[in-house]
Amino acid sequence: MANGDSPSDPIYSDPVFQMAMQQFEVIADHLQIPEGTRRRLIYPKRAVSVALPIERDNGEVHVFHGYRVQHHLSIGPTKGGTRYSPDLTIGESAALAVWMSWKCALAGLPYGGAKGGIRVDPRSLSRRELEVLSRRYMQEMIPFVGPQMDVMAPDMGTNEQVMAWFMDTYSVHMGCALGEIVTGKPVSLGGVQGRREATGRGVIYLIERALNMLKITPSECTAIVQGFGNVGSVTAAGLAYKSGMKVVGLSDHTVALYDPNGLDVAAADRHVAVHGVLEGFEQGERVDPNEFLTLPCDVLVPAAVERVITEENAGRLKCRILAEAANGPTTPDADKILDQRWDELFVIPDILCNAGGVIVSYFEWVQDLQNFFWSDVEITDRLYRILETAFTAMVKRSKERRIPHRTAAVSLGVERVLAARQARGIFP
Numbered sequence: 001m002a003n004g005d006s007p008s009d010p011i012y013s014d015p016v017f018q019m020a021m022q023q024f025e026v027i028a029d030h031l032q033i034p035e036g037t038r039r040r041l042i043y044p045k046r047a048v049s050v051a052l053p054i055e056r057d058n059g060e061v062h063v064f065h066g067y068r069v070q071h072h073l074s075i076g077p078t079k080g081g082t083r084y085s086p087d088l089t090i091g092e093s094a095a096l097a098v099w100m101s102w103k104c105a106l107a108g109l110p111y112g113g114a115k116g117g118i119r120v121d122p123r124s125l126s127r128r129e130l131e132v133l134s135r136r137y138m139q140e141m142i143p144f145v146g147p148q149m150d151v152m153a154p155d156m157g158t159n160e161q162v163m164a165w166f167m168d169t170y171s172v173h174m175g176c177a178l179g180e181i182v183t184g185k186p187v188s189l190g191g192v193q194g195r196r197e198a199t200g201r202g203v204i205y206l207i208e209r210a211l212n213m214l215k216i217t218p219s220e221c222t223a224i225v226q227g228f229g230n231v232g233s234v235t236a237a238g239l240a241y242k243s244g245m246k247v248v249g250l251s252d253h254t255v256a257l258y259d260p261n262g263l264d265v266a267a268a269d270r271h272v273a274v275h276g277v278l279e280g281f282e283q284g285e286r287v288d289p290n291e292f293l294t295l296p297c298d299v300l301v302p303a304a305v306e307r308v309i310t311e312e313n314a315g316r317l318k319c320r321i322l323a324e325a326a327n328g329p330t331t332p333d334a335d336k337i338l339d340q341r342w343d344e345l346f347v348i349p350d351i352l353c354n355a356g357g358v359i360v361s362y363f364e365w366v367q368d369l370q371n372f373f374w375s376d377v378e379i380t381d382r383l384y385r386i387l388e389t390a391f392t393a394m395v396k397r398s399k400e401r402r403i404p405h406r407t408a409a410v411s412l413g414v415e416r417v418l419a420a421r422q423a424r425g426i427f428p
């Protein structure tokens, strides 16, 4: 703990933020960043906490809690998703904001990182309550966001509709339609075709790229995907129907299913469209969610929550590729174990693996600012080009410096943020 940090501070004491700090210390040691500069780099610039009173359908007033953390504002607006989750904390938001900064920098996007959301289970709300709460959140955020200040997007528990309500609330306040205030909106409001699929598409591109490097044929591979929401379902479908893999494991928070002969991903999609969850899907064997990630497969894709690959299971992963579609799925202690296994286990770290989402969000923001829209082909082509550049840079640095992929990827991101902050100097 450095001078001035307080162990009781809700951000710094949060276990997910602690994890982001630990990860950062590894990078800072690698880059030999002086102590004072480390503090300047990791501390979030702004952290906003708001109370959100709404009237429930039964007439009672309930106060929810909302957060937004903006990590750094050195090179442009901050950018990052809005999460609705019953466990969300300001510290977790801060950690996710820090990771967004390294991710945007690695991809060469002119953004700092941000993240936030509401501490709520969106499934516990009616549609009216969800709309009222979403609008109230954006209303409270108006002094802190803007197309050149902070641009939100979907994350866990939110979707295009929530972005549309945010955009409408902000636009009504400003007196004109300002689509560029959020990304991941419906196409009818200036959103781009394919933003919903973009994160999963990027994950698939990078998995295929890694397999190609390892000279492994995708159609001979098996895959396990944890989480069957936006990112997990698109990734599972792509791995099955584009890459030709056998998807042997699928899970969400209700159930983990495994079948060594392969699961029908399209049927699972249809089941979730009707029932909302995988529970009740009649394929595969129900397995212990704690053992799910250690089942045999070639490609393992955690696409749900943080801290699922731990000191306890990292040594038992049986995959050849770990594609981190979720943010922060691997703890620093697990990393130490994975680092020793790097000859047998190819890690695609989160800040690269799931960057497809924010890259296409950037395209959406640029198009909205210019009122000039690109074709789907242009969007996909530019997405793959950015991912390819970042992947190549990571692999090159990893080989040249003999460092793990995460250290290589995050150090590239941190270096770019550091360069921008140093160029701006410190206000006297």
Ligand SMILES: NC(=O)C1=CN([C@@H]2O[C@H](COP(=O)(O)OP(=O)(O)OC[C@H]3O[C@@H](n4cnc5c(N)ncnc54)[C@H](OP(=O)(O)O)[C@@H]3O)[C@@H](O)[C@H]2O)C=CC1
Residues within 6 Å of the ligand: 081, 154, 155, 156, 157, 158, 199, 226, 227, 228, 229, 230, 231, 232, 251, 252, 253, 254, 276, 277, 278, 303, 304, 305, 306, 325, 326, 327, 354, 355, 357, 358
């Ligand atoms: N959406 C995006 O564009 C991007 C998302 N990400 C990251 O990807 C991850 C997933 O996000 P997204 O797909 O958007 O979120 P969604 O809310 O669409 O889906 C989350 C999925 O994870 C499942 N889940 C939640 N908890 C668990 C658990 N403990 N074990 C297994 N499954 C669980 C949910 O299950 P259930 O439905 O049963 O609750 C759901 O299937 C997050 O880490 C997010 O930050 C990263 C970059 C961009």
Ligand SMILES: O=C(O)CCC(=O)C(=O)O
Residues within 6 Å of the ligand: 079, 080, 081, 082, 100, 103, 151, 152, 153, 154, 155, 183, 184, 327, 354, 355, 357, 358, 359, 361
């Ligand atoms: O699309 C965006 O702006 C952010 C996506 C996101 O939240 C993430 O990459 O974790």
